[in-house]
Amino acid sequence: MVTLVFSEADRDRVSAAIAAAEARSDGEILAIATEVSDSYHDVGLHYAVGVMFLAMAVIAAWPAYLHWWVERLSGGWTEPSERALFTIVLGVLLAKFLGTLFLMKWRPLRLALTPGATKERRVRRRAVALFKAAAQKRTIGRTGVLIYLSAGERRAEIIGDEAVTKVADGDCWAEAMAVLLAEVRAGRPGDGLVGAIERVGGVLASHFPKTATDSNEIPDKLIEL
Known part of the structure; x- marks a missing residue:
């Protein structure tokens, strides 16, 4: 089982990556990492x-x-x-x-011994629950995105709010997911999150470019559960 270990430098880099991505877009990114999504x-x-x-x-x-x-x-x-x-x-x-x-x-x-399909469903369920509690409808333009990493199952989810899902389907996040999971398997979860944030930020910038009225509506930090 993968163990999540984030140094202070990793946390600072994740925060900086979120801030940099949001500086180019009206989108808001929330990053959450956890050891495992369910007790099973x-x-x-x-x-x-x-x-x-x-x-x-x-x-x-x-x-x-x-x-x-x-x-x-x-x-x-x-x-x-x-x-x-x-x-x-x-x-x-x-x-x-x-x-x-x-x-x-x-x-x-x-x-x-837990089937992969069971892990996938429960990681998705936990990610959706956290997104609804922490990010959904928390932004004026409905442009929030959750990057969720569950290390024990070696799975991740990227979930977007209403406006994001209208312009970006699951394929838009494929590269971000691939980078995130590859780095996690290599024992570098901090690098994985930074890479995923940069790619998600690129998608948001292309669809929701920065405007003068945008404000920071979700804290730019890594949440560890």
């Missing part, structure tokens, strides 16, 4: 249930093996009763469930 505890629970059902399927498919295993444990002295067999099965299933759930408490493993 439900994913761990799903795996635990899946392992338990797999154990049930194995026992159902090969019941003779269960009898053999129980007889080995008892030394072959007694034939196990149905009550004893069902109790053992219950214990085995419970052990499988709890053991898997315990292993999935380790976040790097949980993240590694």
